[in-house]
Amino acid sequence: MQLLNTVPDLRAVIKEWRLAGESIAFVPTMGNLHAGHIDLVNKAKASADRVVVSIFVNPTQFGVGEDFSTYPRTEQADQEKLITASVDALFLPAVSDVYSSDAATVITVSGISERYCGAFRSGHFSGVATVVCKLFNIVQPDKALFGLKDFQQLTVIKTMVRDLNIPVEIIPVATVREESGLALSSRNGYLTALEKQVAPEIYRALCVIKEAVLAGGQSFEELEKQGLMTLEQFGFKPDYLCICRAHDLNLASDEDAELVILVAAKLGKTRLIDNIYFSRGN
16 A cells, blocks of 8 residues: 655556556545445445545534544554555645645535534535545545445535536445444544443434334424434434435425435534435335
């Protein structure tokens, strides 16, 4: 695996691969890699000749009072995992390699960025869209892989790619979960031992709502309220729980077949997000 810290060094390697006619898949991460990230890498390897992984804790997607300074950074362990996974190149830049000191351009995906997590994390998705666009311009991959765990983030990125005619195929990858059902996340490390036992209830609540939607007979609003009450009973402090249309994340109606249930809730000091995507026949 080649370790590359600067944009010129990475572009020189990319140029060699392109001259050899090789395709490139890209997996952007913020490090502290877990089995979910490695699953993205494995699927990237199956989809292209070369795989680039980036590790960059992006400061512009963290708000005031959020965990940028304490976000887990495990670069040595991450590198060992990526070597084991046979990644071709790791892009590990400094902030100054990604953002100039007088950067004045920000990308905002209107509407969808302002709801759900966007309503609770001001500017978050502008930071995500901007850094992902920059990384796409730096790496210039044929394909980029993103986990479905952050469904709203995935939808923001897909919308940006469509609207800006960015020639990158976005490949969604299913959420990797622990046996308990808890979605793997770098922030799970913040949970106490007791909270770790309670945390899977967030996914169980989603599964209950999904089965109720498929069974019919209750309004989506009623199911959302019941789900929020369930989470509160287990000690969560929910930000939102919404049944949405999968393609644009507007609130779903009885006529919609492709659905996603989105949830974000705090358990102690840890903010957890999850979702469940499914189809129903009409």
